[in-house]
Amino acid sequence: MGRILAIAAAVVSDAIRRRIVWVVVLFALILVAVIPMLPSYGQGVIEAVYREVALALVYVAAIVVALVLAANRIPSEVERRTVYTVLVRDVRRWEYTTGTWVGIALTLAAASLVFGVIVFATGWLVYGEPMWTLWQGVLAIWMEAAVVAAFCVAVSAVASPVIVGVSALAFLFLTHVRADLLGGPSNPLWSFYPSLDVFNIIAPVAHGTGVSLAYIATMAVTFAGWAGVLLVLAALGFARRDV
Amino acid sequence: MPRNAPRRCSVSRMGAHRETLAIEIDGAAKRYGGPGGFTAVDHVDLAVRSGRVHGLLGPNGAGKTTTLKMLLGLVRPTEGSFSILGEPAGPTVRARVGFLPEQPYFPPLLNAEEVLKLHGRLAGLDAAQIAARGSDLLARVGLEGRGTTRLSKYSRGMLQRVGIAQALIAEPEVVVLDEPASGLDPVGQRDVRNLMLELRESGTTVLLSSHQLSEVEAVCDEVTILNRGRVSARGAIDDLLNVAGRTSVRARGESAVLPADIQSVMEDVAVSGSVWVFSVPDTAVRAVVDILDDNGWTIESIVPKRQSLEEYFSHMLEVTENEVA
Numbered sequence: 001m002g003r004i005l006a007i008a009a010a011v012v013s014d015a016i017r018r019r020i021v022w023v024v025v026l027f028a029l030i031l032v033a034v035i036p037m038l039p040s041y042g043q044g045v046i047e048a049v050y051r052e053v054a055l056a057l058v059y060v061a062a063i064v065v066a067l068v069l070a071a072n073r074i075p076s077e078v079e080r081r082t083v084y085t086v087l088v089r090d091v092r093r094w095e096y097t098t099g100t101w102v103g104i105a106l107t108l109a110a111a112s113l114v115f116g117v118i119v120f121a122t123g124w125l126v127y128g129e130p131m132w133t134l135w136q137g138v139l140a141i142w143m144e145a146a147v148v149a150a151f152c153v154a155v156s157a158v159a160s161p162v163i164v165g166v167s168a169l170a171f172l173f174l175t176h177v178r179a180d181l182l183g184g185p186s187n188p189l190w191s192f193y194p195s196l197d198v199f200n201i202i203a204p205v206a207h208g209t210g211v212s213l214a215y216i217a218t219m220a221v222t223f224a225g226w227a228g229v230l231l232v233l234a235a236l237g238f239a240r241r242d243v
Numbered sequence: 244m245p246r247n248a249p250r251r252c253s254v255s256r257m258g259a260h261r262e263t264l265a266i267e268i269d270g271a272a273k274r275y276g277g278p279g280g281f282t283a284v285d286h287v288d289l290a291v292r293s294g295r296v297h298g299l300l301g302p303n304g305a306g307k308t309t310t311l312k313m314l315l316g317l318v319r320p321t322e323g324s325f326s327i328l329g330e331p332a333g334p335t336v337r338a339r340v341g342f343l344p345e346q347p348y349f350p351p352l353l354n355a356e357e358v359l360k361l362h363g364r365l366a367g368l369d370a371a372q373i374a375a376r377g378s379d380l381l382a383r384v385g386l387e388g389r390g391t392t393r394l395s396k397y398s399r400g401m402l403q404r405v406g407i408a409q410a411l412i413a414e415p416e417v418v419v420l421d422e423p424a425s426g427l428d429p430v431g432q433r434d435v436r437n438l439m440l441e442l443r444e445s446g447t448t449v450l451l452s453s454h455q456l457s458e459v460e461a462v463c464d465e466v467t468i469l470n471r472g473r474v475s476a477r478g479a480i481d482d483l484l485n486v487a488g489r490t491s492v493r494a495r496g497e498s499a500v501l502p503a504d505i506q507s508v509m510e511d512v513a514v515s516g517s518v519w520v521f522s523v524p525d526t527a528v529r530a531v532v533d534i535l536d537d538n539g540w541t542i543e544s545i546v547p548k549r550q551s552l553e554e555y556f557s558h559m560l561e562v563t564e565n566e567v568a
Binding site: 002003005006007009010013014017018077080081082084085086087088089090091092240242243 | 318348350365366406409
């Protein structure tokens with residue numbers, strides 16, 4: 001565990017200094033700040049519109065940050081040979097891929113926290129009410145972004161950044177079209193289709209009262225399952241690779 | 244002699260086994276591309292004795308780096324066995340090994356202290372040990388006061404120094420250096436040479452892969468020479484370089500020419516001012532000394548004739564080329 005955390009800490013130190021990450025965060029936050037300038041709706045509706053648009057912006061920004069951090073991390077470390085000095089120590093390949101993902105997930109958590117604070121504070125300041133359920137939405141977005149990062153780590157363990165980027169977009173698309181492809185839960189394949197829809201809670205957060213603790217637990221289990229499977233694939237792919 | 248067989252072998256593998264081996268490679272092979280593909284390393288054996296500095300020499304593409312990578316688990320061998328400090332060369336024993344890759348590179352947004360912290364933590368050191376060892380090593384490699392500067396601002400030579408520091412952070416028993424003087428200025432190269440000699444004095448085993456023959460000649464006790472993925476020669480430097488049957492004489496005299504009796508037996512003559520250096524057959528040494536003495540010359544040295552590593556290396560490659568042709 002110590003080695004995984006050491007690698008993760010180095011990834012975080014490197015990632016939080018990447019200007020591109022904070023440019024994306026800043027751009028998203030500027031957009032969040034201008035949401036209240038949208039045309040006025042009836043009372044009660046405008047707050048919901050704010051929450052929906054704000055979470056959509058946070059989602060896009062988080063996914064972009066995940067792709068920026070994860071798609072090229074392992075390929076560039078191999079190409080630049082920075083990985084050599086790490087792997088020749090008492091470090092297993094799976095510890096390297098897992099530590100890399102943990103570092104990216106922690107950086108995404110930091111970015112999500114910044115998103116959450118600004119979105120929450122802006123909502124409170126402009127509309128005069130603390131929108132606590134926004135934090136549920138931010139948590140779900142972080143989980144999905146971290147899963148996307150795990151997918152990128154898994155593919156990048158054996159492929160180039162271009163392939164990683166394209167396949168990550170395909171992954172996002174395919175894991176969000178279950179309802180379009182299968183109709184509904186009555187379809188026998190519904191439960192077996194790999195989907196990230198569980199993390200899409202923008203509607204209940206924006207227009208309802210959020211989700212229950214049981215649902216959050218379901219999200220956590222789904223997150224752990226996705227991350228676990230993808231990290232096993234990353235470890236298997238990287239273990240067989242000459243660097 | 245079979246083609247590509249080692250030409251001299253004063254340090255036989257049997258002999259090496261009598262002492263503790265820090266590194267042992269048996270039959271290492273790496274082939275790319277399946278049957279008919281490219282063979283980068285072809286059944287290489289290597290034995291490095293504990294506490295020695297062992298040079299791994301060879302031209303570009305000889306298989307040096309691939310051999311080191313297989314030893315250190317970066318490349319999966321097609322065949323062969325690898326052991327370090329008597330154990331199979333897996334992750335566990337690699338905790339006792341330091342490695343400097345050729346032209347090391349580190350995440351540019353980190354600084355040297357963070358790199359040493361990462362490698363110290365990976366080696367199992369605690370924060371206090373990392374801090375103490377880190378500042379000591381940065382001073383030792385000439386980076387005192389530069390530990391918090393981002394590596395993106397470092398020159399290639401400075402990165403090389405960081406690479407050396409990270410290789411030594413855990414006080415390894417075995418150090419593997421791949422072209423350690425690459426990118427360093429002459430002062431830096433001298434520092435690296437001194438460092439290797441210090442490591443040897445402290446009992447650390449060093450496996451040095453280098454193109455710089457003068458560096459190898461200056462610090463290595465033994466060398467293994469690779470060419471086209473195979474071992475071409477191995478042994479003690481002196482045994483490889485001493486020319487059998489000939490002695491080198493260095494003499495000083497006022498005369499413009501050497502006495503006539505010597506001219507018939509001397510070879511490889513070099514003159515600088517009043518100093519002459521030449522070689523003669525071992526059997527003629529006593530007579531040559533007498534002649535020089537009788538003619539008023541001052542004899543400065545008489546040593547076994549030794550060719551430079553450059554000469555040896557060029558000759559060996561020439562022979563190999565001819566064999567291939």
